[in-house]
Amino acid sequence: MFLSDFGNNNLFLRLNTRIWKFNYQNLFMELTNAYQSNPGDDLLGKKYAAMHHLDINLTKWLNVGVFEGVVFGRTNRFELGYLVPVIFYRSVERDQGSPDNAVVGMDFKANIARTAQVYGQLLFDEFKLSELTGGNNWWANKFGYQLGAKYIDAFTVKNLDLQLELNRVRPYTYSHYDSVANYTHYNQPLAHPLMANFNEWIGVARYRPAPKWMIEGRAMYYMQGLDSNRTVNFGSNIFLPSTTRTGGDYGHEVGSGWKTNAAMLSLLLSYELKENLFLEFMGMLRKQRYDTPPAVATKSSTIFNFGLRWNIGRRDFYF
Numbered sequence: 001m002f003l004s005d006f007g008n009n010n011l012f013l014r015l016n017t018r019i020w021k022f023n024y025q026n027l028f029m030e031l032t033n034a035y036q037s038n039p040g041d042d043l044l045g046k047k048y049a050a051m052h053h054l055d056i057n058l059t060k061w062l063n064v065g066v067f068e069g070v071v072f073g074r075t076n077r078f079e080l081g082y083l084v085p086v087i088f089y090r091s092v093e094r095d096q097g098s099p100d101n102a103v104v105g106m107d108f109k110a111n112i113a114r115t116a117q118v119y120g121q122l123l124f125d126e127f128k129l130s131e132l133t134g135g136n137n138w139w140a141n142k143f144g145y146q147l148g149a150k151y152i153d154a155f156t157v158k159n160l161d162l163q164l165e166l167n168r169v170r171p172y173t174y175s176h177y178d179s180v181a182n183y184t185h186y187n188q189p190l191a192h193p194l195m196a197n198f199n200e201w202i203g204v205a206r207y208r209p210a211p212k213w214m215i216e217g218r219a220m221y222y223m224q225g226l227d228s229n230r231t232v233n234f235g236s237n238i239f240l241p242s243t244t245r246t247g248g249d250y251g252h253e254v255g256s257g258w259k260t261n262a263a264m265l266s267l268l269l270s271y272e273l274k275e276n277l278f279l280e281f282m283g284m285l286r287k288q289r290y291d292t293p294p295a296v297a298t299k300s301s302t303i304f305n306f307g308l309r310w311n312i313g314r315r316d317f318y319f
Helices: 090-096 129-134
Strands: 011-019 022-032 046-057 062-072 101-112 116-126 142-151 160-169 198-207 213-226 258-274 277-292 295-310
Antiparallel strands (some): 116 142, 160 198
């Protein structure tokens, strides 16, 4: 929900400070604006981001944290006020006239009985309590959350690990009233690959029957409300300005728009030939259904790959 490794590389400066039970991270980034086509030798426009994350180990088994970030567009210059390393940017935003796209959030991680872990994140892009309790699905109540659990040595089976995760993001989250300060970089989202307006469920099972063998099965299902084109904005495409939203101020719920459902199953077999040298095989089945009135369309994909991986982590693409 805060920042993922899905998107493209970018120039950044990261500072990490540990004091007692506190861990504090500062992240300053130079990003690339969204663009329709490669202009050739012309320099792509720049935008910038600054993020803070502060967490504390409240107990030996519980860690909680708070997060804030801001994405802003300038004429190829960094806003020096955002270099202030102290968390909570609201005073800086006020001094700047608050033209930028700010997000805040909190997260937690709790270990249970040395065999399980529960974790979660909650992110707010915009939020108004009176509109939330009104139950009218106001468009600007933009937030998302993640809730998951891991079970290590599940059911007392050694080296069998299970994981279950739910992700939900409301329409228009991560978007902005202009197309520069949206939560993106190089035509890719900075957070979740599905961007916004979706529910997602993920289940993972990993098993090591022997020291050199690893088997991983994964199941994923998501429901999302899509935009029909670049002129109709139901809140899934965060590159569209939020001012172009479709349907007025109310009635925006997760799944609004052209509803799509997708399911995916994958199986990975990995064998370590030598230290950090892996021989791997993976198969994937994916099926997607589009409800595009008055028709219904389906699309299926089957993918197999085989290869060697040497001294580097896996880069998976499940979307």
